[in-house]
Amino acid sequence: MDPAVLRVIFGHRIEKLTLLSGIPDTIEELNFAIKHQLNITCVFSLQYLDPDFDDFFSLHSTTQIKHKATVKVVTTEPVVLNLHPLSHNESYDGSVTSEQSFSPPSTSSMAQDSLDSSDSSSTIILSPNRNSQRKPWPMEFILPEFSVETEIILDRANEVYKKDGTLLRIPNIRSDILDKLAQTIYTYTAYPSSLQVLSVAEALIKTHPCLKDPGSSSGLSAWQTSIKYKMSNYRTKLRGFGIPDVTCNALKHKCPDDRKSAKNVKKARRAEVNYLPPYPAGEDEHSLEKTREELVSELKKKNNQKIVNDKMSKTFALRRHEVINQCPSVRAMKDRWPALFDCSQISAEFQRITTVPLEPRFMSSLDLHTPKLLKLFHAKGGALGQRLKNIMEPLEVSMCSSVERTREVVLRCLVEYLGEHGDDLIKEFNGTEDSEELEQLVVAITVTTKAEHSPSDNSKEVGVVIEGMEVVTGLGDIARACCLLLGLTYALNLDYPRQLKNTFEVFQKLFMELDASKLSKKVQSFKSKLLA
Missing domain, CATH: 3.10.20.90 (Phosphatidylinositol 3-kinase Catalytic Subunit; Chain A, domain 1)
Known part of the structure; x- marks a missing residue:
């Protein structure tokens, strides 16, 4: 093209x-x-x-x-709805004026991510998925609004700090600050990483320099520790309300061998936004199980994609509870959730988990980096350079290679360039697949060449195998198979294959731009060369 x-x-x-x-x-x-x-x-x-x-x-x-x-x-601007409770002497008459109902979004309302029960009003940003309260971690953390008294004290203390460098010494406001920070952090994640805690502390000290910690050169150490322990206490508090993404790590819900607070913690590790969501309002495990059974029946009907999509979205929380808490086999998941292994549903599930579109971003990023990647591959020497040259030979022979062919060559070269083996990712079969060899595969992409096809036909069948089971077939090209395999690792909460950890890290952090701030040394070096 x-x-x-x-x-x-x-x-x-x-x-x-x-x-x-x-x-x-x-x-x-x-x-x-x-x-x-x-x-x-x-x-x-x-x-x-x-x-x-x-x-x-x-x-x-x-x-x-x-x-x-x-x-x-x-x-386009989001629609923001401000809700105000009626006072005791007011009665609801069923009529609300537009001036009372809607107001344009402001910086303060967008920054207030959590709903405080003590507030007199709450701001709700309307979105397609009302049940999801999680958001991706922002590039720059925005502080919430503290109580009126705290804001006044901080404003005055900041003025004094600018004049003579005097730090604030009023410990009473520290509790209010930590409470509001914990509520805001929870709208992004229940288990913030060290880098995320650091970004919160930096935002706090940048906005309110009077709060610097005198015991450290950066002025952040005490706040980092306080935020870390505050989040731990906040999670304990939420467990009392049965919040699923923290209740799952309570000691009584762990198996006997894992009953230690820091062992086998179930939390988002790959930038999952909706890692373990609560059930939708008015639903429970039994009602959602009934919807799942209806979903299996609807899947057998033709031209029924919209109903399948709606029921898959409705049962998302139930599916995540099974995947995270029960860790079922892939075969068991395919028996209970056959629709999940449809290509469109893999992409939809990935977007439900991360809020990021799977195939559009993966393919666009791959195409965007292709020219520079090919330059890096051509510049490599030695034995690796010769292997890359052999892989790129089809592009050299054909002056008008298809987009799919170019993507396949780039991905095959990428695996080798990152110090891993292409045979660990892509398994080639001639004529028919070896069932015994197939059963030994943990995670792989299979490419089967059909002998009965003529050279002019598209004679290769591409599929995905997980735990010895072919879960997706008829994909057409290697690039789409890599993309959907990444989506399945999120949908099924699978670990990346150890022998391909660099390749999948590039897929996730460079192509999909998920958790891109924390890179391994190998991938960081590769990124520097790619963006040079």
């Missing part, structure tokens, strides 16, 4: 967007390319310049634009 160029209008900016793989097939892929290359962080939609009317219209499909077309980025 030939490269394409688009003229992109974003506010006062007019940029040229180069798409090496041509116009994407979906709006999601185009949105990701524009967001990534133009560094746009807000939510937006796209419009295209119609040549017949010489005006902009909403873009509903990428078939509406061609090479050198003009598109406009239109930012």
